[in-house]
Amino acid sequence: MAAGGPAAPDGAVGGGLRGALGGLTTRGRSFLAAGLAAAACAYVLGQPDLLRVGLLLAALPLVCVTVLYRTRYRVTGSRRLSPQRVPAGAEARVRLRMDNVSRLPTGLLMLQDQVPYVLGPRPRFVLDRVEPGGKREVSYRVRSDLRGRYPLGPLQLRLSDPFGMCELTRSFSSYDLLTVVPRSEPLPPVRLAGEAPGYGDGRHSSLAQVGEDDVLPREYRYGDDLRRVHWRSTARYGELMVRREEQPQQARCTVLLDTRAGAYDSAGPDSAFEWAVSGAASAVTHLLERGYAVRLLTDSGEALPGDGSDGYAAPGHDAADSAGLMMDALAVVDHSAGTGLDGAHDVLRAGGEGLLIAFLGELDEAQAELVGRMRRRSRAAVAFVRDDGAGSRDAVRLLREAGWSASAVRPGDSLAALWRQAGRGAAAAAGGGTTGFSGGWS
Template identity: 45%
Template sequence: MRKLFGALTTRGRCFVAAGLAAAACGLLIPEPDLLRVGLLLVVLPLLSAFGAGRARYRLSCVRRVTPARVPAGQPAELTIRLANVSRLRTGLLLAEDTVPYALGSRPRFVLYGIGSAGSKEFRYQVRPDTRGRYTIGPLQVRVADSFGLVSITRSFTSTSTLIVTPRIIPLSRPPIAGNWLGDSEHGRRSIAASGEDDVAPRAYQTGDSLHRVHWRSTARYGELMVRREEQYWRNTASLFLDTRRSAHGLAVSFELAVTAAASIGVHLAGEGFDARLMTDLGEVPRQGTFRDTLLDTLAVIRPSRESGLTLGIDALATAGGQIIAILGLLTAGQARQLAEARRGTAPAIALLLVPGDHEYSQAATAAAAQVLAAAGWRVATVTDSARLAAAWQELHRGSAGGPGAGVPDGAALAGRAAEG
């Protein structure tokens, strides 16, 4: 009985209240006709609730989100198809989908009955402004009677997953004349086949043959080094993202770093690079293609509590290929440690983010830029997302002269910091 009363709408409860009042007055006056009307008003909502509860509607729900992965600020469309797989025609259905607060209000739809073996389809859009992984659903359907006296809610179990990636900023392709970052049109270069002086060794790993030990590099680095048999640095890259909370401070700086990593990573994937994603916590395991791994990871990445870059630098040192690093606030010591991760003649570039307008941040960024530039890195500084595309072009300007060509932005920043 409690379930029956719980299924009543406001109109149904008013009917019951009016019926009880009329029945009471019919007994007190006494007036048999008024008593009959009162009983009718009480019984009608209860019979509707009983009938709606006994109705065995069998509904199936199929959901689809298009696209399943979307950059922040772009719309995605949800399509829901309800099918009636029972022999009975449904009554009035009120459908409401469960949507996270960040995606807006819950959409509601009215379906005026679905016949046997029939179906109804409805669509709605969401436009997320914040990256993340969102679960949409399940769908809730309220079964109402024709008089609007009863409403029974039933929920499906199926949900949809929407992955909202960082905003992707288009980056221009470097001129073919200066392919310092590599160009698939110019083919791949095998460093191991270029002579003894051009060998780019890596640290010894368990299982490596002792015949591949490079003794000159072993003496230089103070640890056992082996030759890379097939090290193609023109088409391989390691994308390094500094996620340390202490390196960014403000959330704006961290989001800028994530946007930069997503934009550069998508650009590299489009250019056919065999790339890896690394953070200060180490290499991110690949799930599928590099692009899929990159976007799925950056959609949910959060600042880390790591204080140093040791884990990430160790992963960089063993990965090989060219390095593209997106960095927050660095000390000079951390910059020197990162500079040593570059092996042989492989290119290395760094985007230094300036977290805020404080003189300390600018001076520390300038010092880190000078250390990296002195080690043969190309360096550019970025203060906001509008500067990213221009900084990417500056990193390739004069690239025909090799990794050390051009004047890095870090040197200019150092000059401005000294003048201040």
């Protein structure tokens, strides 16, 4: 996406000519100081030749400031970010373009883009003379191990005279946003509840959208099977009506992310909280690709972002677009101030049918029992609980007793391995076996 516009390199900066004097470089200030000192010594000693030298030294930086201040450049700048959304640890390329739209060639130009320190050092480029109507393109890379949304810009343009006596800075007004999303791990296509057609597990019946069938009659259309004619409606409306077939059920899943600050004891890219966020991102992406309507829920009961009226990703949306919206939300999700999971419990109690996948921090006995009750309206439930020793083992035991497929995990463990175990646990539950599976990952 291009951004930018005319820079301000024609006109004053910071208080007019007086502000331009503040742009004197070390060389320019040295020349000015040496010239004034020589002129003062020449006056005291009565040396006219030394006075002329001193005046020349002092006048040179002042002339450079005046010429540079009066120079009228008209340039435009644009920035192209590719891609605009990257996973943590991946690189994005930023391309800068400068166009000289004036009738005069420019002098020496220095470009500097404002970049947050987490993305690396500020890039600087030196451009030689740009001819009238000419353009220059440069590029640099940015990378962050921390998810978030980072501004790039505004672009700064430094003008310099040929002698290096003065530098003036002009700034563009526009900037771009780089979204660093959590790392997501490809998950194996295991069988979970609600994935097999013809079964009701995890599926939600809803009215059809445009072009789909529902349970209401509609007007006859060319090509409809005459065996579907609904004669009672035909007599009522005075035109041929046909039955609409029942719409196939839509598989649903809620991904619960525990963001309580008290449930995690560390921070940084390798912390338990960041593992939970990455796990939620992996699950969301995988389930959307498999045709689920996915809702991303936090411990407070807030749906992130929820492009449907009930908080689920709208089934009519493209899976990639829905995944992008949720990944953007996960890029900026932070710890909550809550101490319990009551908000999520209330939302799931009101409507939590389908598959439930939870990424949980530290759970005490009361919170583990509360999470266990969230399972009641779900066909299947899978929980990943932060491993904090004996407490996590007790929480996993309580969840399994409530019908969850639960496991205590550590940051850095493979989610794909546990996902396979979740598939086996769901199959065992469907066959009347144990719903839990062994804790810890290989």
